Amino acid sequence: GAGVSQSPRYKVAKRGQDVALRCDPISGHVSLFWYQQALGQGPEFLTYFQNEAQLDKSGLPSDRFFAERPEGSVSTLKIQRTQQEDSAVYLCASSLAVGGLAFFGQGTRLTVV
Amino acid sequence: AQKITQTQPGMFVQEKEAVTLDCTYDTSDPSYGLFWYKQPSSGEMIFLIYQGSYDQQNATEGRYSLNFQKARKSANLVISASQLGDSAMYFCAMSPDPNFGNEKLTFGTGTRLTIIP
Numbered sequence: 001g002a003g004v005s006q007s008p009r010y011k012v013a014k015r016g017q018d019v020a021l022r023c024d025p026i027s028g029h030v031s032l033f034w035y036q037q038a039l040g041q042g043p044e045f046l047t048y049f050q051n052e053a054q055l056d057k058s059g060l061p062s063d064r065f066f067a068e069r070p071e072g073s074v075s076t077l078k079i080q081r082t083q084q085e086d087s088a089v090y091l092c093a094s095s096l097a098v099g100g101l102a103f104f105g106q107g108t109r110l111t112v113v
Numbered sequence: 114a115q116k117i118t119q120t121q122p123g124m125f126v127q128e129k130e131a132v133t134l135d136c137t138y139d140t141s142d143p144s145y146g147l148f149w150y151k152q153p154s155s156g157e158m159i160f161l162i163y164q165g166s167y168d169q170q171n172a173t174e175g176r177y178s179l180n181f182q183k184a185r186k187s188a189n190l191v192i193s194a195s196q197l198g199d200s201a202m203y204f205c206a207m208s209p210d211p212n213f214g215n216e217k218l219t220f221g222t223g224t225r226l227t228i229i230p
Binding site: 003033035040041042043044045048056059089091093101102103104105106107109 | 117150155156157158159160163204206217218219220221222223
């Protein structure tokens with residue numbers, strides 16, 4: 001595709017459910033980032049991949065959050081046993097090279113009820 | 114640790130006027146990069162402009178310019194001749210990489226800009 005694609009665009013989960021959010025980066029992009037944007041706030045860094053290697057996961061808020069990029073392209077952010085404070089927009093970004101400009105997707109809005 | 118402060122939660126500006134969005138930053142890193150992004154209601158973050166800490170001249174991109182004052186640790190965005198399509202959230206962000214790197218951006222809380230016809 002022409003840009004970073006995220007699915008689903010909207011997700012409503014009952015508290016305690018597991019969710020999986022998908023990110024399709026721009027084809028050939030090496031770097032991939034996940035950010036969490038709470039309502040009324042700026043995005044906050046969650047994790048960073050270079051190809052399939054997860055080089056930085058310092059922003060993941062708890063061990064309920066898990067991200068993977070097994071073949072160095074599509075990435076999945078998984079949240080186990082969702083809680084209300086997990087409600088946010090989850091943004092994915094990719095860049096062609098390390099240190100290159102990152103392009104963002106439109107995000108997945110997660111609402112935990 | 115890096116910190117970005119945007120003190121204007123919202124601004125209203127008349128169409129065709131210039132507007133300045135404030136951004137101050139704090140970091141202990143000797144070098145860094147500063148970014149401005151636009152986030153329309155559709156949700157994606159659109160890159161506007163970048164300034165490396167080593168750059169002597171202020172960055173410009175079309176109607177956008179970045180007023181970089183290193184001693185004051187400020188990186189204000191100036192939009193000239195505002196248009197209705199400029200209405201959006203604007204975020205200032207910082208990276209530890211001064212060479213246009215995008216790893217681990219730290220964002221401010223944003224400013225909602227509304228252009229009035």
